Amino acid sequence: MSRLRPEEFEAALMETVEDALRSNGQIPVIVCGMAGAREGWKEAPYSAVPCAPPGLSEAVTPQTRDVRLQTFIIPGLKQLEPADVMRGEETQISGFLAGQPDFEGVICLPGTHTKWVRVSDRTITEFHTHITGEIFSLLSSQSVLRHSLGGEGWDQDAFIEALETVIKDPTRISSRLFSIRAKALLRNTENAYLRSELSGYLLGLELGGVGQKWLDQKTVLIGDSRLVELYRAGLKILGINAIIVDDKDITLSGLRHAYAELVR
Amino acid sequence: MSRLRPEEFEAALMETVEDALRSNGQIPVIVCGMAGAREGWKEAPYSAVPCAPPGLSEAVTPQTRDVRLQTFIIPGLKQLEPADVMRGEETQISGFLAGQPDFEGVICLPGTHTKWVRVSDRTITEFHTHITGEIFSLLSSQSVLRHSLGGEGWDQDAFIEALETVIKDPTRISSRLFSIRAKALLRNTENAYLRSELSGYLLGLELGGVGQKWLDQKTVLIGDSRLVELYRAGLKILGINAIIVDDKDITLSGLRHAYAELVR
Numbered sequence: 001m002s003r004l005r006p007e008e009f010e011a012a013l014m015e016t017v018e019d020a021l022r023s024n025g026q027i028p029v030i031v032c033g034m035a036g037a038r039e040g041w042k043e044a045p046y047s048a049v050p051c052a053p054p055g056l057s058e059a060v061t062p063q064t065r066d067v068r069l070q071t072f073i074i075p076g077l078k079q080l081e082p083a084d085v086m087r088g089e090e091t092q093i094s095g096f097l098a099g100q101p102d103f104e105g106v107i108c109l110p111g112t113h114t115k116w117v118r119v120s121d122r123t124i125t126e127f128h129t130h131i132t133g134e135i136f137s138l139l140s141s142q143s144v145l146r147h148s149l150g151g152e153g154w155d156q157d158a159f160i161e162a163l164e165t166v167i168k169d170p171t172r173i174s175s176r177l178f179s180i181r182a183k184a185l186l187r188n189t190e191n192a193y194l195r196s197e198l199s200g201y202l203l204g205l206e207l208g209g210v211g212q213k214w215l216d217q218k219t220v221l222i223g224d225s226r227l228v229e230l231y232r233a234g235l236k237i238l239g240i241n242a243i244i245v246d247d248k249d250i251t252l253s254g255l256r257h258a259y260a261e262l263v264r
Numbered sequence: 265m266s267r268l269r270p271e272e273f274e275a276a277l278m279e280t281v282e283d284a285l286r287s288n289g290q291i292p293v294i295v296c297g298m299a300g301a302r303e304g305w306k307e308a309p310y311s312a313v314p315c316a317p318p319g320l321s322e323a324v325t326p327q328t329r330d331v332r333l334q335t336f337i338i339p340g341l342k343q344l345e346p347a348d349v350m351r352g353e354e355t356q357i358s359g360f361l362a363g364q365p366d367f368e369g370v371i372c373l374p375g376t377h378t379k380w381v382r383v384s385d386r387t388i389t390e391f392h393t394h395i396t397g398e399i400f401s402l403l404s405s406q407s408v409l410r411h412s413l414g415g416e417g418w419d420q421d422a423f424i425e426a427l428e429t430v431i432k433d434p435t436r437i438s439s440r441l442f443s444i445r446a447k448a449l450l451r452n453t454e455n456a457y458l459r460s461e462l463s464g465y466l467l468g469l470e471l472g473g474v475g476q477k478w479l480d481q482k483t484v485l486i487g488d489s490r491l492v493e494l495y496r497a498g499l500k501i502l503g504i505n506a507i508i509v510d511d512k513d514i515t516l517s518g519l520r521h522a523y524a525e526l527v528r
Binding site: 038046078079080082083084085113128129130131132134135138139142143144145170171172173174175176177178179181182183185186187202205206208209211 | 302310342343344346347348349377392393394395396398399402403406407408409434435436437438439440441442443445446447449450451466469470472473475
């Protein structure tokens with residue numbers, strides 16, 4: 001979305017579906033995510049929580065030059081208070097609920113903008129977005145800390161210790177962050193240790209703020225396998241045994257669930 | 265420092281002092297800050313706190329091709345636990361103490377990396393660096409929030425409310441930050457309001473972490489006038505009446521104080 005103007009989406013889509021079009025007269029194309037943003041292909045106005053994950057009946061249909069394309073953009077969700085939005089995750093949740101329709105609890109979708117979502121009676125009742133991942137990425141690539149964080153190694157003990165430290169006392173986070181740089185300068189602390197520590201500090205700040213009423217629920221983690229393992233370890237410190245759900249096909253499953261409305 | 269290789273410092277210095285050299289046979293040049301970093305002109309090993317602000321006797325002298333230059337680089341300070349470093353601020357503090365040698369209390373120097381420094385009996389006993397300013401700069405120029413923060417306006421009420429919110433409850437900061445973006449999307453909230461709110465959230469996180477034993481001291485603010493006003497407003501919420509010290513000549517005053525050792 002951030003690299004396409006509205007009139008460029010159709011051509012980008014055609015690159016993907018050309019082969020399928022050749023062997024089919026007309027094909028429905030179901031889209032979720034940022035293509036429905038105001039600056040995307042065509043704005044799909046947010047559905048407001050509490051609501052079920054939106055499907056085809058809430059979708060918008062952009063005009064296409066190629067009449068063989070029958071395109072639907074599924075809207076995202078908005079929450080008025082506290083103000084929050086999502087685009088794309090609602091379809092992942094729909095995919096998850098297609099397999100587990102009776103799920104009651106919290107779904108956490110870690111990523112650049114991690115979503116924490118409460119689900120009850122097939123309805124998304126409330127959600128919160130944390131920009132932990134984006135802050136990690138900016139600090140480790142653009143800030144003064146970048147000099148001390150390169151490489152690939154990982155130090156699980158440093159990660160856990162940093163997590164526990166910040167969950168216990170979140171207030172001193174902005175001086176702890178600078179201390180990462182100072183440790184590199186004064187103690188030649190290894191990059192793997194410092195990167196794991198940064199990750200622990202930032203995730204600790206997020207988990208410390210999720211709130212007890214959320215943590216008392218059954219908790220499911222959906223996302224990149226490396227990232228969900230970090231969240232699982234963090235939640236364990238808070239006494240939560242989160243269940244990891246394989247996310248490989250979950251977006252597809254959500255789109256397929258929407259498609260089922262079309263052919264029903 | 266970040267744009268010069270070690271061998272390029274002398275030429276950069278010459279651009280500044282050429283005129284003075286023409287009318288003087290030899291001139292002493294006193295340098296503070298990042299020129300003394302490991303990747304700078306010549307490393308000036310940190311002095312360890314507790315100590316008085318370092319002066320000429322701790323300085324290193326880089327070799328210069330031009331023999332008329334007599335160059336001294338004043339070292340920065342290090343603190344082993346919690347690990348922390350500064351380069352440049354020690355000379356500002358020296359300049360401040362030159363005028364107020366009996367000062368006892370806390371000096372706060374707001375900036376990209378804000379320094380909080382305890383001074384007692386002409387000695388720097390302890391300090392902490394907060395990277396609040398750098399996080400503000402990264403979030404407002406590089407993150408998803410950047411779309412909602414442009415322009416020049418300011419909303420003092422939004423700033424104060426955000427400060428109070430985070431001082432009271434620092435844990436939810438990473439979802440509050442995303443909420444800034446959501447407010448722009450859902451309520452068309454003005455950029456001035458949102459930028460002031462971001463500033464309040466981040467400064468609140470810093471001030472909430474400074475610690476009572478620091479806040480019980482006499483507090484002096486030294487730095488950019490706009491920034492120190494924000495810190496003063498924040499400290500007022502915590503019941504602290506900080507004194508603002510004009511910083512215009514304070515680095516010069518510190519360098520002059522070092523020079524006095526030379527001609528004594």
